[in-house]
Amino acid sequence: MADTDQLAQRLEALENKLWTRSYLMKIAEFDGATIAPENGAAARGEAMAALAGEHHELLCNEDAVDLVSGLEDAVASGAVADPKIAAEVRTLARDQREARAFPTEEVEAWSRLTCEADAVWHKAKVANDWASFEPYVDRIVEALKRQAAYLDNTRDPYDVWLDQYERGMDAAAFDRFFAQVRETVVPLVHAIGERGEQPDAAFLTAHVDEARQRALSFDLMKLVGLDLADTCLAFTEHPFSEGFAVGDARVATHIYEDNLMSNVYSIIHEAGHAAYELGVDPAYARTCLEGGTSMGIHESQSRFFENTVGRSRAFMGPLLSLLRRHAPEVYGDVDENALYRAVNIATPSLVRTEADELTYPLHIMIRYEIERKLFAGEAAAKDVPGLWRDLTRSYLGLEVPNDTLGALQDTHWSGGSFGYFPTYALGSAYDAQLIPAMERDGVDLAGACASGDLAAVRAWLKEKIWRWGRGKDAPELILGACGAPFDATFYCDYLSDKFSALYGL
Structure with missing residues (x-):
């Protein structure tokens, strides 16, 4: 031999x-x-x-x-x-x-x-x-x-960890990215606060019991395209997902009986992560190539399903059909336009996982700035709650009433994931650049969302992103899928166009 x-x-x-x-x-x-x-x-x-x-x-x-x-x-x-x-x-x-x-x-x-x-x-x-x-x-x-x-x-220690989560990225690169996003998001948030009219959406806080939310969760997973033979649903304090192997990805959610949409979008988001893990080439099973290549690419997939699909006007028909099936007394009289406006309300809030698509990156900037101070020796853990309050007031205009809704709200630091948070915003930006590339390749994204059949969307993502596992780093994947290197302008234009239209700005 x-x-x-x-x-x-x-x-x-x-x-x-x-x-x-x-x-x-x-x-x-x-x-x-x-x-x-x-x-x-x-x-x-x-x-x-x-x-x-x-x-x-x-x-x-x-x-x-x-x-x-x-x-x-x-x-x-x-x-x-x-x-x-x-x-x-x-x-x-x-x-x-x-x-x-x-x-x-x-x-x-x-x-x-x-x-x-x-x-x-x-x-x-x-x-x-x-x-x-x-x-x-x-x-x-x-x-x-x-x-x-x-x-x-x-190298600066924080740069080392930023690079571990997203190869080729460091604080200087993230500073440039966040500066560009900030220039778009902050004026939009202010304009909406001054001139935008928020819709009446009392149904968002209507009571839907845990048993019905659990049943809805499985239907949402199937709607996104997960095969329930490949996954399971568990319950936890902080929603997450994990890819275990080819044919095995787990999703965990948290149910609030007076906030159904929290669970709805947690499920859709985590199902996006699971779909990525399950879409890796089966030939990579039990090798170092199995799994997602980076946190930013992983977030691009979860945010794609959560926002690009899940909060699109076209998807409101299939989503509303499920909501009416599981909570008819709440959603029976809600129409698609009302649901679309409700799930896209843009207003500052305290909890990142509940944040709207527009203000979401501001939450990431709060964590990014605190992490940088901790690694630079400019702050210690005792300073974090105060920094959190100050930055929340500065970025979101809100007062933090307690640490449960402030510095304790995320699980990531307990697992040592410093340098991870910036990839959440980067993933949203990758997502925005994938949209026109997918449509140029002939995928009718709006049509797929409206029909509730996302097979063509999943097929494109599998070909361009999922199947490669860890075999390609993020820059190579984005270049291959989009025909050009990463450019945050796509994300900024997407946010500006969507929320200016929603609020008539």
Whole structure:
């Protein structure tokens, strides 16, 4: 057997072992955020730390390093011509280089810390108890600074993490992006506040019990295009989704009985994430190419379904049909135009996950500015609630009544995801650039939304984005799908056109 064939077999064996540890860690994490008992956090943390340590050792030991090096040489020489293997080698080599920067004990300690922090955050949010969570923020930031130095001690630590979540991005690039978005969004928000007339939409806060919302959730998942044999629905404090494997993506939502639309758009948003994970080429199963390539691309898919589809005028027919089926006493007399105006109300609010499409990026700017201060040493965790109040007043013109609705509202920091938030806004901007590209390729987006049959939309996204998994980074995907590099002008024009029309500005 040729040496290259042996290398390919060893690669497959290594990736299977790595995938198994990752899969088990995802199960533990999903369980912890949904159904696990409160007192199970410590045991779960130890199990996850052990799995993280095993994963790290498998990826970084001498045999794995020699294997990846040999495969890189084989690809460079042309001895390995299979593009799938070449992509695996390229991606795994980067994963390995970055993982080898960390001692195994650092990886295990990080897993314990974030597991414990997540459990504390869940209790702290409900109790409005920033003080209990505060020490974990400081510990996590310090750990991330230390880890950033392992990766690249020549760069600003925050830039290192921004690049980890979105390759090629740093604070300077995000500063330019946010400045362009701010120039569009802030005047629009002010104009709507001064001259825009808000619709009467009392039905948005009508009571719809949990049982009916659960039933509606499954119908929404099917409407977006998920096969329920590939996914499941769980319930949690903070909605999220996770791709486990080919044929296995999980969605978790939170139900408020007096805010049906919170659940509706959480489901549509998370279904977009799940669709991306489930759309990866099955040939990538149990390899390093399985899963989404970046947080920004992932958010582009969830925001595409939530906003471009879910809040479009064309989609109101299919959506209203489901709402009438599950809550006829509330939505029986609501027409499509009224629903469209209601789900696109633009007005500042306190909670990011409930924010309208226009003010949403302002929420991201608040978190971005706080993260930068924490990493620059200009603030510590004790300062975060005050900074949150100040920035909310500045960007949204609102007073924050408590930390549950302020600095404790998001789960991300408890998991160590600093540098993640900016990708939420970037994903919305990617989404806006995909729309004209899709339509140029002959997809009738409005027609698909109006019919409730999104098959053509999903097929285009699968071909251009989903199937590539981690095999292509965001810049290459956007260039391939849109025929041009990323340009935030598409996003700014989209917001300006949509909300100027909605409010007659």
